[in-house]
Amino acid sequence: MTKDSLPYELLKLVTEEEIILFKELRRRIKQLNYKTNLTRLIEGDDYWISQVYDSLWTFKENSNKSFDNKKFIDIGSGCGFPGFAYAITHPNSEVYLVDSSKKKTDSLKEIIKSINFKNNIFVINDRIENLGHQSSFRNSFNIATARAVSNPSTVSEYILPMLQSNGLGILYCGKWTNEDNKNLENTLKVLEGKILKIKRNFLPREKGIRNAIFIEPIKSCPDIYPRSIGKAEKYPLRG
Numbered sequence: 001m002t003k004d005s006l007p008y009e010l011l012k013l014v015t016e017e018e019i020i021l022f023k024e025l026r027r028r029i030k031q032l033n034y035k036t037n038l039t040r041l042i043e044g045d046d047y048w049i050s051q052v053y054d055s056l057w058t059f060k061e062n063s064n065k066s067f068d069n070k071k072f073i074d075i076g077s078g079c080g081f082p083g084f085a086y087a088i089t090h091p092n093s094e095v096y097l098v099d100s101s102k103k104k105t106d107s108l109k110e111i112i113k114s115i116n117f118k119n120n121i122f123v124i125n126d127r128i129e130n131l132g133h134q135s136s137f138r139n140s141f142n143i144a145t146a147r148a149v150s151n152p153s154t155v156s157e158y159i160l161p162m163l164q165s166n167g168l169g170i171l172y173c174g175k176w177t178n179e180d181n182k183n184l185e186n187t188l189k190v191l192e193g194k195i196l197k198i199k200r201n202f203l204p205r206e207k208g209i210r211n212a213i214f215i216e217p218i219k220s221c222p223d224i225y226p227r228s229i230g231k232a233e234k235y236p237l238r239g
Contacts, residue, residue, distance in 0.1 A: 007045070007204040010053045013060040014089065021088045022052055024115055029079055032107045038079035049207045055082030055147070056089060057201055058170055058212040068092050070142035075128050075158050076100075076149035080108055082172070083121075083145070091118035096141075098124045098131065132161040132226040139164055139220065147172040152180060152213060153187040153236035160191045161221045168196070169215040176200070176211040184213065187237040192219040 006019070014022070030042050041050045059067045069092040074083030077097040087095045099105050105125040112121050124131065131137045144162045146155040152171050159169035173180070176198065188194055196214040203210055226232055 006048055007053065009204045010048055010056075013053070013056050018088050021115065021117075022048075022085075025080075025084055025088070025111065028111045028114055032110060036103045036107050038104065038107055039081075045205050045207060049204050051079075051081050052085055054172070054203060054207075054210055055085035057210075058082075058172075058199065059086065059089070067143065070094075071140060072096065072143045073098060073137075073141045073145070073162055075144060075146040075155070075162075077108065078104060078148070080111060082147055084111070086143075086145070087117055087119045087121055093119055095119050095121045096124060097121065098126065098128055100125070100127050127229050128158045128162075129226045129229045129232070132158065137162060142167050143170070144168075145170045145172070150233055151236055152184045153238065154232045156184060156187055156191060156193065156215055157226045157232040157237060159215065160188070160193045160217060161225055163217050163221075165217055165220070167217065169193075171213040171215065173211045173213060174209065176213070183236075183238055184215075188215060190237050191221050191225055193217050193221070 026042060026047055029038055032038055033042065041047060068090045071094045072086055073096040075098050077083045077099045080097060083095055083097045087093070097108050102125050105123050108123045112123065138161055141162045142164060144159040144167065146159060149155050152173060155171050156169065163169060185195060193215050196216045199212045201210045
């Protein structure tokens with residue numbers, strides 16, 4: 001795929017140097033897909049829109065807030081999105097990629113070795129329920145993201161304990177209903193957080209609707225959260 005065939009909306013967000021890195025990232029993920037099923041979204045618009053653009057628009061279209069030179073954590077990173085996309089476009093930030101699958105984190109480490117990222121990028125094979133109670137991680141991050149991980153109430157229980165007092169969490173969602181909004185608001189009351197804003201975007205070339213839910217702490221998240229492994233997934237907080 002040539003630069004000219006990339007969607008205009010993406011070309012507004014990235015430089016030529018960044019496009020080169022994204023192409024190299026795609027090549028490495030494609031190679032690793034043969035031994036580890038990282039993602040099916042690797043060809044054409046599936047990669048450039050559903051992976052790259054979808055990861056970036058939440059940062060690049062919020063010009064009133066600085067996302068650079070931050071400590072960033074991507075929870076349930078999978079094949080590395082949005083974490084790698086954020087790293088490429090925010091080279092002064094420190095990036096942590098977390099996934100419970102060792103096969104996936106091993107692949108992420110291979111990618112980092114082979115691509116000239118400017119960031120310090122750390123890959124962690126663990127459950128976020130464990131990391132959320134470690135002093136070196138809890139309340140440590142400026143930005144926390146989770147994409148295609150679980151329902152918003154569950155994901156917010158993973159994100160809020162990781163954020164600094166002025167930190168920002170970003171939840172990527174497809175559909176977003178009034179019921180979803182109510183459930184998340186009730187959950188965040190328990191976690192001592194709130195919805196900052198909700199942004200809706202129609203992805204280019206009819207790739208669907210994406211909602212980004214921005215959340216932030218009000219007070220320090222109660223020490224009992226996140227609950228033990230599997231609890232947030234099985235029993236989402238509803239207030």
